[in-house]
Amino acid sequence: MNPLEYREFYDKVGKINGWDFSNVKCVSEGTTWDLYREVTKTCNKSDILLDIGTGGGEAILSIAESALLVVGIDQSTGMMETAAKNSAKSGLPNVRFLQMDAEHLEFPEDFFNIVSCRHSEFFANEIAKVLIQGGTFHTQQVSENDKSNIKEAFGRGQAFGAKAGTLQHQYLTELSKAGFSDIQSFESNVIEYYQTAEDLIFLLKHTPIIPDFGRTEADFQILQQFIMENQTEKGIRTNSERFIITAKL
DSSP states (O other), rough: OOOHHHHHHHHHHHHTTTOOOTTTOEEESSSSOHHHHHHHHHOTTTTEEEEETOOOSSSHHHHHSSSSSSEEESSSSSHHHHHHHHHHHHHHHHHEEEEEEESOSSSSSTOOEEEEEEEEEEOOOHHHHHHHEEEEEEEEEOOTTTTTHHHHHHHHHTTTOOOEEEEHHHHHHHHHHHTTTEEEEEEEEEEEEEESSHHHHHHHHHSSTTTTTTTTTTHHHHHHHHHHEEETTTTTEEEEEEEEEEEEO
């Protein structure tokens, strides 16, 4: 998918389900890395925090009390509508959500103490512009080999066929060129077990793992075969592969 296709995809899905994955039953096996838990470790009560690609805002709302002000941005209209509803329900006074493109951050220079970004595109030069000197950037991204057995079954998928580590290397290079230092990178690959076929179908229909999943009857035939081959006592087996980067300006 190109950037325009991603934007249209997320707008459509945001309107359909509000990006509420809370009902999806999935068990992870292995060491996981929680981006926002790491953010709270470096965040002071006096800090201003920017979250790029904030979606419905659930994650950033959960740690809002760790900062003085939290700003979440997303390019999707549907997601911003969901974030506004979630913010109103939370009653938190220090959270703001704005519709904005990560490629053009419309904030004053040297404004944020911390910037976070989970599973969303970011632009190192834009982050360097709005982050204070000595500020910290945290990101968690989807690796090329994520959901590898699913993509192999369908013969297509997000970053299918791309060399492992390509995106990670790209982002590390861009951060270095933008003036970041003390750049650290970690990798995580855990086993996931989706409890039912419905849980897995929800994932595939509401994420870009398999582009246009469900458009043809053949997709469901492939899925049925995949489930038969990967069904275990713990659930339907796949993997979640991520890389994590922390960097200081």
